[in-house]
Structures are given as structure tokens and as C-alpha cells.
Amino acid sequence: MLTITGATHIVIDESTETTGTISSADGVIVDRLHGGDTLDATGCVVTPGLINAHHHLLQSAFRTLPGTRGVAMAEWLPTMAAAYARAGVDAELAHAAASVGVAEGLLSGVTTVADHHLTWPSGADTLAIATATTEAARAIGGRLAFVRGSARDDPQEAAASAGAIIAALLPGVVGGVSDDGMLQLAVGPAGVHSDSRETFELLAEVAAKHRLRRRTQANEQVDVVIALEKYGRRPVDLLEDWGWLAPDVTLAHLCDVTDDEIARLASAGITATHAPGCDLPMGWGIAPVAKLRAAGIVVGLGTSGGGSNDAGHLLADARLAMQVAPLVGAAIPARDVLGMTMAGSAAGLGRAELGHLRTGAAADLCVWDVSGVADAGVADPVAGLLWASPGRRPRHVVVAGRVVVRDYQLVNADERQLVETLRRRLSR
Ligand SMILES: [Zn+2]
Secondary structure, three states, X not given: OEEEEEEEEEEEEOOEEEEEEEEEEOOEEEOOOOOOEEEEOOOEEEEEOEEEEEEOXXXXXXXXXXXXXXXXXXXXXXXXXXXXXXXXXXXXXXXXXXXXHHHHHHHOOEEEEEEEEOOOOOOOOHHHHHHHHHHHHHHHOOEEEEEEEEOOOOHHHHHHHHHHHHHHHOOOOOOOEOOOOOEEEEEEEOOOOOOOHHHHHHHXXXXXXXXXXXXXXXXXXXXXXXXXXXXXXXXXXXXXXXXOOOOOEEEEEOOOOOHHHHHHHHHHOOEEEEOHHHHHHHOOOOOOHHHHHHOOOOEXXXXXXXXXXXXXXXXXXXXXXXXHHHHHOOOOOHHHHHHHHHHXXXXXXXXXXXXXXXXXXXXXXXXXXXXXXXXXXXXXXXXXXXXXXXXXXXXXXXXXXXXXXXXOEEOXXXXXXXXXHHHHHHHO
């Protein structure tokens, strides 16, 4: 049991706020006060835990890599691939990188991260890599949605590996989420630019069999160019033909979409993930988020990985999303953008218990201290979470009713040790 007391604002969901006290028991939000531990939130805003709907955790080991900034995708890909080959992607590296990525997320308020893992060297033990990643998240205390991705993998091998990962990590589970909600599995090719119709279809079969969510990346500028070159068609047309425009599918990026495509995506019932912290530096453009939302598409927010966005700080990217929104249609209010990091991202994962603090919700929350000079003079402390104090970190973070960050420090791991473990592995 845990009770958070004294909060100036408690964001229950995008449209509901309260003040004072909020409690959890057995990992969920309860409406009656219980005893147990208390966390002092005097001078603080409480929000639901943030959900990073699109990350590539392995890339946390490859940030600011020379030759990956300000270059075309055709240069970026081989440069990243060479770095992966030099380091040797295995379970040990996956564990070290995921530990750093999940810890960075928790320290910046991300209680759930979707890891779209795309790097499976041929011959590698894919189950060991997946297992190591999930163990890293569990040890630190963050929720993980592990997406068995594919980027030019052999279609049959990718599907077999996805099936083996599910059999080993979630045996007998239908729906892709562990009983305790800490691990979710999903599938997702990198995009029509990299993977064939067969890969999309075989991974869809795995998803259908186990009722998993499906995720892919679409309509970043280069995706459109390659689809036109290869097939003479745009990615949305291909996804439609290949059976990937459906309510269980989430599409990341969507920078270059036409009004007609937006209407078709909306009527197909897909969800979207906006990733401006990746799309802008990569030169892919800005997803027309206000238009997507106006069409009825639920939009979540992701950072993407360290190869393009060197930070896994979702709130910083929420600020960026808000700042750039007027350039592509219309401004989006701070609370709506905050909502994208909460219920918006949760919808794409099919997780109705995440992204809000209504009674019965998962007790995942952040306590943001807004009593310092960076928030002084702020009229609206909830809007101020985004507008003021860029790069802010939460004072406390709770996942499933357990405190995982207390006074800006990880509870379950030594931050310096995680850094050292990754450094040693990379220098070998
Ligand atoms: Zn991405």
C-alpha cells in the first residue's frame, strides 16, 4: 500500500484533475485511503507514468555515433550496422543497453517503454537477446513492451523467433501481457522499406495466434521514397494490401501522409506514434498530429532510439511536439500533448489500465516537484510541466505501486554501475 500526500495537482487523466492524496493497494489505484508507506508530494504535481511508445533500446549504446548526424538514411543505416557489427550484438550487450535505456526512462518519468528491437544478427541467439532485455527492465522496475522486430530478416526465421520468444517468456498467455503486467510482447517489421510482404504476413500470423499487438514504422520520408522506387506505390497502400491497416496496428512516424491517407488510416482504426525527437533531426518532417487527431486517430508519443534521438526523455519530446505543432496545421494544448504520452501511447499498446489514475488503474505515477525557480511564476503548473523547465526529472516514480525512483535516484539499481557495465562491454 502506498499513499501520495500533499500534491498541489493530481492529473487523473487528460480531462480530470484533483488535489491532495492518491492511494494504491496491490499495485492499482484505489478510491479509499489506505495506510502503508507515504510519499510526500508537497509542492508537486502528480501525473500518470509516461509511456514511451517507440524506442529502440539497443541504440542507447550507440548515441552520437560519428557519421549518423545530418546524413541521409542510406548513409545512416550502414554506419549503424557497422557499429553493431564492431560491438557484436548479443545478450550481454542487449542487457547492458536496455538497463541504461529503461533506467534513463524511469529517471525521466517513463514507466512503460515499447522497445522495437530491430537488430538480430544472423546466427545470434534471438531468445537470449529478448530474454536479457526483458530481465533488464524487470530488475530495474520498469514495464516493458518488447516488440520482436525485423529489418531485412529472413521472414521464416523472424516468425519462428517471435514464436519461440512468446513460448519461452509468456508461455500459455493469450493477449501478449504477463499476469503482473510488467512484460508485453508484440511484433513489428521495421517498415515496407525494409521488409517484404512475407515478413508482414508471417508476423501477423504469429500476432493473430497469440493475440499480440502489431507495430511498424510508416511514412517517414525515406519509407515513401523507397516504397515508390521498389513497388511504385506508397507505404499506406502496401500496408493496406498486406493486411496491416487494422485496429491492432500502431504506426510510428507518419511524417509524410496525405489527407486521403489520413482518412483511410482513421477508418481502419489504427493508432499512431509521433516521434518528433527522431523525425526532426533525421530530416523526415513533422507528423501532422493535429490533423491525425482531428480525423479521430489516437496518437501516442515515442522518442525512437539513440541512433537518431540521443535521449529517451519523453517529456522533453512532448515539449518539442507541442512547440512544432503549429508548423504543421495547428497548435496542440499542453494537456493534450501530455495525454499523448499517457492514454495516447497506452491505446497503441492496448493497455486500458495504463496512462491514467482512475480507480482501478495500474499504480504507475510520477511526482514532479514544481517548487523551484524554473517553475516560479507559472500560472498553470500542469501546462508548465511541458512549457517550463525543459529536461525536468520527476522526484519520485512509482510502478505498480512500488517506488522505483525516490528523490531522483533509482531504487533498484546503482545508476553509475549501469553506466560502467555498458562502458566495459563496449570497450571490449
Ligand atoms: Zn523508429
